[in-house]
Amino acid sequence: MTRMEEFNTLSFRDKIRRLYEEGTFIVSIRYYGYKINLYLYDENYIEVFYNHKLDLIERIEPLQGNPTRMKFYSDQIKLPADFVA
Numbered sequence: 001m002t003r004m005e006e007f008n009t010l011s012f013r014d015k016i017r018r019l020y021e022e023g024t025f026i027v028s029i030r031y032y033g034y035k036i037n038l039y040l041y042d043e044n045y046i047e048v049f050y051n052h053k054l055d056l057i058e059r060i061e062p063l064q065g066n067p068t069r070m071k072f073y074s075d076q077i078k079l080p081a082d083f084v085a
Contacts, residue, residue: 003042015060019046029072038063038073 007018023039023046030036037048045063050056063069 004044007041012060016048016057019048019060027073031072034058036072 019039023041026038028037035050039046049059
């Protein structure tokens with residue numbers, strides 16, 4: 001089992017802990033009431049959606065290879081040209 005496969009089986013709380021302890025924080029953006037933190041974990045980009053009004057992390061999901069989604073980060077960081085999640 002790869003680290004990413006193992007990560008996907010973790011509880012929500014354990015995913016948060018693993019990202020903060022073993023992931024690499026890349027950048028943070030604002031998007032429709034969310035602060036989205038982008039992490040690199042096991043060669044995968046993971047988004048953490050934080051709702052600041054509720055003071056709550058609402059979801060954690062891999063950054064898909066969707067060009068529309070990646071545009072939010074492209075002005076702040078350089079993602080690999082062949083990036084596919």
